[in-house]
Amino acid sequence: MPAHIAVIMDGNGRWAEARGLPRMMGHRAGVEALKTTLRFCSDLGIGALTVYAFSTENWSRPQDEVNFLMALFERVLQRELEALQQEKVRINFLGGLEVLPERLRELIKEATKLTAGNSGIHFNVCTNYGGRRELVLAAQKLAERSVKGELDPSVIDENIFAAELFTASEVDPDLLIRTSGERRISNFLLWQLAYAEIYVTDALWPDFDSSELLQALIDYQSRCRRFGGLEPITSDHLGS
Ligand code: IPE
Ligand code: IPE
Ligand code: MG
Numbered sequence: 001m002p003a004h005i006a007v008i009m010d011g012n013g014r015w016a017e018a019r020g021l022p023r024m025m026g027h028r029a030g031v032e033a034l035k036t037t038l039r040f041c042s043d044l045g046i047g048a049l050t051v052y053a054f055s056t057e058n059w060s061r062p063q064d065e066v067n068f069l070m071a072l073f074e075r076v077l078q079r080e081l082e083a084l085q086q087e088k089v090r091i092n093f094l095g096g097l098e099v100l101p102e103r104l105r106e107l108i109k110e111a112t113k114l115t116a117g118n119s120g121i122h123f124n125v126c127t128n129y130g131g132r133r134e135l136v137l138a139a140q141k142l143a144e145r146s147v148k149g150e151l152d153p154s155v156i157d158e159n160i161f162a163a164e165l166f167t168a169s170e171v172d173p174d175l176l177i178r179t180s181g182e183r184r185i186s187n188f189l190l191w192q193l194a195y196a197e198i199y200v201t202d203a204l205w206p207d208f209d210s211s212e213l214l215q216a217l218i219d220y221q222s223r224c225r226r227f228g229g230l231e232p233i234t235s236d237h238l239g240s
Helices: 013-016 023-045 064-088 104-116 131-147 158-163 210-221
Strands: 004-008 048-055 091-094 124-129 175-178 197-200
Touching: 004 131, 013 023, 023 064, 023 091, 048 064, 064 104, 091 104, 124 131, 131 158, 175 210, 197 210
Parallel strands: 004 048, 004 175, 048 124, 091 124, 175 197
Antiparallel strands: none
């Protein structure tokens, strides 16, 4: 079983368009797919689920779609917080949160604080997230520490670098799932996906359900992960 699954939830717009509905309806339906996926991962004992909800590039969409998404995040978080807490989910939001609407930022703060001590699945929601921005921010933080004389640049290694990323306390994803058939990373977890197994399904995100997830897991279990060596290595053999 993967310890950490990352998901690029793509295809909401196409799902709606195929039904003659506005794109927004696709985003709304996508929330249901996310709830199903989170529950299923939690039931299977998967340690972490990291999903791509809004990229740094998604601001370039029409203003009404961006506004709808921000309002949707707020509504869903408000509505689901109690259930998340009951199910012992530990929720975190990764990305440039400071530019999100104020009410959403407050809710994020509340949800993060409330669930911080939970023992269940780590649920990471990447919001205003960009892999390149994350790497640049990490470089900036390390440079600041070096300039202050707190950090000798020559000691910076992969662990020190990774500790500056939004995912600092998380193991790297073992499995990346992308829906809607697109075969690209779209600026998601550029560092962390270095050795993830990639699974692409043609299913559009709102149609992604437990049977789709099961198919992804079965496919994952057939992979031979060598990490550059010659022998297959399972994730339990990896440090970190
Ligand atoms: C993914 O679905 C959700 C977000 C990026 C917020 P899309 O909105 O990208 O759906 P398509 O790709 O246009 O079908
Ligand atoms: C990636 O989907 C971002 C999210 C799922 C939030 P996009 O729809 O934005 O990606 P591209 O534009 O197809 O690469
Ligand atoms: Mg898309």
